[in-house]
Amino acid sequence: MNFLQQLFPLYLEALTIEDNNFIPINSSINSSNNNNNNNNNNNNNNTQQITQQRKSINHPLFDYASFLRGLDFYQVYYAIENWYSYQSLDKRRSIKFDKKKYSDKSDDDDECRKLYLTRELINHFIRRSITIDYLALTANDIESIIPSGFCCFPSECWHHNNALKYIQTFIFNGNNYNNNNNNNNNNNNNNNNNNNTQQITQQRKSINHPLFDYASFLRGLDFYQVYYAIENWYSYQSLDKRRSIKFDKKKYSDKSDDDDECRKLYLTRELINHFIRRSITIDYLALTANDIESIIPSGFCCFPSECWHHNNALKYIQTFIFNGNNYNNNNNKCCELYEALALCCKSIKFLSIHGGIGDDSNGGGGESLANLIQNQRHLVKFSLWDVQQSNQLSQIIKAITLRKGKLKYLEFRFCNFSNCDSLFENLATSCPELTTLKLIKCGDIQSNLNPTTFSTPVSVFPDLNCLDLQGTRVPSKSLKTIFRGVNIDLRIIHVEGIEVGLRVIERIADYCPNITHLEAHVKKDKLLQLEILFRSCKNLSSLKFYGELPERFYFFTQDANDNLLINLKQIIPVKLKKFILKTDCAFTFGAMELFLNDCEAKLSKLEYISFGSVWQHLNVIKRYSRRKGLKVKKHYAGNYRELLMRELGHVIVEFE
Structure with a gap:
């Protein structure tokens, strides 16, 4: 009991x-x-x-x-x-x-x-x-x-x-x-x-159905979670019990010769089929394989096609997550799924697609997905991964543009926008309420956002709160226009992988005074703009500047490096928690001590390239932690590139 x-x-x-x-x-x-x-x-x-x-x-x-x-x-x-x-x-x-x-x-x-x-x-x-x-x-x-x-x-x-x-x-x-x-x-x-x-x-x-129908009360399904439960159950079954489970081996032969794995996949598929048929309402559906993707046969459909049509439970889906990488060789399966969901689902709020559009040149998968997007009345969050066909991306962007909806979160990862010349213009006009825009590892985007295109500057993403462009190169002109148009709402900027110029940092300081997180790729000469940034952005809590690490050490420039750090000691934001300067600019322990003596911020992480003995740097940091009542949680200090450059080191310290 x-x-x-x-x-x-x-x-x-x-x-x-x-x-x-x-x-x-x-x-x-x-x-x-x-x-x-x-x-x-x-x-x-x-x-x-x-x-x-x-x-x-x-x-x-x-x-x-x-x-x-x-x-x-x-x-x-x-x-x-x-x-x-x-x-x-x-x-x-x-x-x-x-x-x-x-x-x-x-x-x-x-x-x-x-x-x-x-x-x-x-x-x-x-x-x-x-x-x-x-x-x-x-x-x-x-x-x-x-x-x-x-x-x-x-x-x-x-x-x-x-x-x-x-x-x-x-x-x-x-x-x-x-x-x-x-x-x-x-x-x-x-x-x-x-x-x-x-x-x-x-x-x-004589009654062969359960007195308590558990499946009818399910409101969410995750393929991986069901597989994991099946795997646990299967491990306790006898050999005869396992062999009694019959399945079509032809559907699984290309990825696994292990009958046990095939049976677990078969049971997972059938159990999801049962859950979908019995449930009254499904509002969360995740068809993802996570770390078992390598054992799933290509073309294997984890969501049985007989569930796609004429099922009232699917009408209420609000979150749909799909990993279709195994369907690249079977594009019809993806198209059928998107088309079926487009017919029965009108209230999806969060739509996340990882691959699963196919590599066909006619863009059939892109058209089906675009139709699904266009039919959603309440879509507020959309995420798309791993799409390399630019014509398919054009169809999807067009669907987002035509919706004229309340989209607030938009994310693209590992997508190829090489032929999408008007990407930013289309998004700016169709998504005025966008709060998060992420374009991660998307290569070169040639879309120039011209402020003269819009009637007023504030019409360019006026509510944007987070801009993440890690590993994506965007024209500086477009960045300046975005920073100018977001007014003061932008809080988080990640532009790692883009070499940020002087004007871009100035634009951030001028138009984004409430920024809290900034992550960018900069060179040493651009660090001079930190004074402007610190004087303007008093709410900054995380600053991460990355760049090319030094190939050799130039002794005659060391004083300039140290002066750059010392000049920041009295203007560093009090709310700053993470301070990372991993660029081609190294600092001596004396300059770091002067900086930390007058630093009013209680840092949670400090990372930089050091010059001189790394142990002297650690002693300086430990004295700072005692003054601020902080405890060193963990630290790392090692010579940079060992034998080649013994005078340079890499220091990482976390406080609590």
Whole structure:
């Protein structure tokens, strides 16, 4: 009966204690709430409206007690005891009970309260349950604390309760009732109601479906999570049990000769098929393989095609994540999936596609995906990975442009935009509410964003909060226009992999004073602009400047490097936590000491290229940590390129 221990803490949150009764919240209005929910389900025109209505219901949407089929007094008491140990003193004292009923065995109010709660919770379970087929009224090792005559099974549950008619197993310890025979008589009457237990048992055995349909309550599915559960279950099965699982080996032969792996994939596919068929509503669907992608055969469909059509559960999908890299040689599968979802799903909010568009030159996969995007009424987040066909990307960008929707998050990774000359112009006009734009590892983008194209400068991504261009080269003119148009809302800028010029840093300082995170690729001569940046951006909490590391050391430039750092000591933002300067600019321990002595910021990470003994640098940093009351969490200090350049080192220190 260990399942009671799992259900109890969840269900107890839906109950409240008032006076001497242990009653469910809003139990008197359950029927009216259920009627309202039925009406809402018949009018599924607006998913957001349904969500708001659900949040207004303060009783549990899933009535755990109604699905209980067995009760054991001792197990319920044990669950109560675990829950009770975590409650505050005030919470415990708020539980009222009749102390006269417990005084002959215990003067401990805590024990009395636990017995009272156990009795009342069993009362509630019996009242709410539809069928009870196992009932054990035993006390086991807590018998010594139970008062004589204390009835662990409330008398109000004994009569007129249909759930008790189906009891098949009844275990009773009546030692505490020797002085109170009335309770035994009531229990005997309860047994008399079971006139034909054997007949009921035979009828139940003829039912081959579960009494509790778990699948119908599922709201989200993840292919990898289902596979992982199958893998755990499979490892405990006998050899005969495994061999009894039949599958078509031709579908799996190109990736694996291991029949066990093939069977697990087959079971995962069929179980997802069952879940989709049985579920009432699916709002989260992730068809990803994660670290098992290498064993999945090419063209193997982890989402059976028979589930794509005529399934009402899929109408309510709000999050769809798909990894279609295994379908590059079978583009029809992807097209079928996108087309089917486009027909039945209109309320997707988050759409993430990793590959799965195919390498065909006619762009069929891109057209199907574009159609899916265009049909979504509430799409706010879109992510696309690993698409190299520029004509397919053009179709997808066009679909985003035509939507004129409320898109707030847009991410492209490992995509080829070489022929998308008007990328930024299209996005700026069609996504005015965009808050996050990520173009990561997308090569060269030749789209020049001309401010004269727009009526006002602020019309270019006015709400943009995060701009991430790691590994993507963007014309400086476009960057300047974006920084000018975002007003003061931009907080996070990642332009690692792009060599940022002087004018770009000046633009950031001028137009993005509220920036909190800046990550960029710069050269030593551009570090002079740090003074401008620090004076303007007082909220900066993370600064990461990367660049080409020095090939050789020039001693005559060292004073200039040190002066650059020393000049920052009094203007460094107080909120700065991460300060990383991993470029072709090295600093001596003396310059670092002068900088840290006047630094008002409490850093959590410091990283730079050092000149001289790395141990002297570490001693300087340790003195700084003691002054600021910080603890060195971990540190790394080593010579840079060992024998070639012993005078240069790499220092990394993290504080807490």
